[in-house]
Amino acid sequence: MRTWDQPPDGPFERSDLDRLRIPRQQLAEWLALGAVVHPVRGVYLAERCAGDTGARAAALARRLPPGAAVARSTAAWLQGFDPRAPDQADAPLPLECVVPVGATPPRRPGVVARQSLLLPGDVVDVDGVPVTSPDRTALDLLRHLRPHMGLAVLDAMTAASAAAPDALLERLAGMPGQRSVARARRLVELCEPASESYGESWLRLRLVDAGFPRPEPQIWIHDRAGRGLYRLDLGWRERKVATEYDGVEFHGSPAARAADLRRRDRLAREHGWTVVGVGRGEVLGHSLALELGVGHLLGIAPTIRRRTW
Structure with a gap:
């Protein structure tokens, strides 16, 4: 039987203990020592991984209702694009997610959950975590980040061919009356894949x-x-x-x-x-x-x- 000197790298629950061959007494000791944390209710994560956005997102994914996805800033990070402004560069990202309208969002300190309509194709898999697609992520950031950060992330996404301006404009045309659509459209029109920073x-x-x-x-x-x-x-x-x-x-x-x-x-x-x-x-x-x-x-x-x- 395997013995564990320290908690596993990924998130786990009590229901995983037998499969992982972790004795319940071992989990109790880790909890007493502060070696594991609860990024999401009922999900454990090694304290050494508490600052890892990918590990935290994987923990959140275990508590998302069907059809939900990690979103906005967290989604951008998981797809390789840092949405943080310079004065926030060292701050941990909040765990952001969207759940279908009518679904119960997860509630936990550090988790920001919103209800939103998710269209077919709006959710992709990133290392086993449901994440909003690059186009959907770009639209969310353009509408909700400060303009200079939304544009900077979009420039980086288009440079990496992760988002397509024409596709974004087409989607925005179908969102009349929604919040900050005009601002998002202007930023898409200003995006520049040749930008290097x-x-x-x-x-x-x-x-x-x-x-x-x-x-x-x-x-x-x-x-x-x-x-x-x-x-x-x-x-x-x-x-x-x-x-x-x-x-x-x-x-x-x-x-x-x-x-x-x-x-x-x-x-x-x-x-x-x-x-x-x-x-x-x-x-x-x-x-x-x-x-x-x-x-x-x-x-x-x-x-x-x-x-x-």
Whole structure:
């Protein structure tokens, strides 16, 4: 008979003890030691896995009524897309799910359950867990996340071919009168699979919200032989003006910042491009200095008076 030094990795219930060959006394000892937790009523999970979103979702799946699914932020995470804003990057995701209208939702601290109509094809299997499909997940996030995060996740999903803008627009056309459909439609129309970071998505949204023409992504600057020398995040070729998002990971060190300055100086001297680098504070802050500065370079007065996200 197998002996267990520690709880199994996945979720389990009392009804699983005989199959797993876990003595009831062993479970009692784990509970007394805090070695197992209850992410969902009646379902146990090793404490070492308590921060694992996949393990928590698998535990929740054991208590979902028929036809229900893990949804929204949790669904996005399970499909490989992080829906958390920067100030929440280290926070555990809530367990979110949707249940069919009329079904009893699970009730547990840390579980957010909602009733919703689930259409055929809205639920897929991810490692044994029923999860809203990528298209349904994208629609939910576009309608319920803050706009910059909804757009960033959608850009990532379309870049990975996990969601298709045309299919999303078709579904939105069949949802007249529902909450935040107009906002979701606008974000789908603004999505850009060529975006390479959430920061680029946020920056693009700020520029468009300011009333500027939609910038072109990933502009290559070539030498006379046609070789690619530099690539710019977002820009307007006719004005030779570009903006770039300087994230902390790749642009935060003094050496990286110095390299950025040298690169942008060469772009100005040798190619006539003016490149404005901005960080997270400028993109997510409330100052309109970004819009005013870019507007001055483009010769266009920004139409925005206050950032709403």
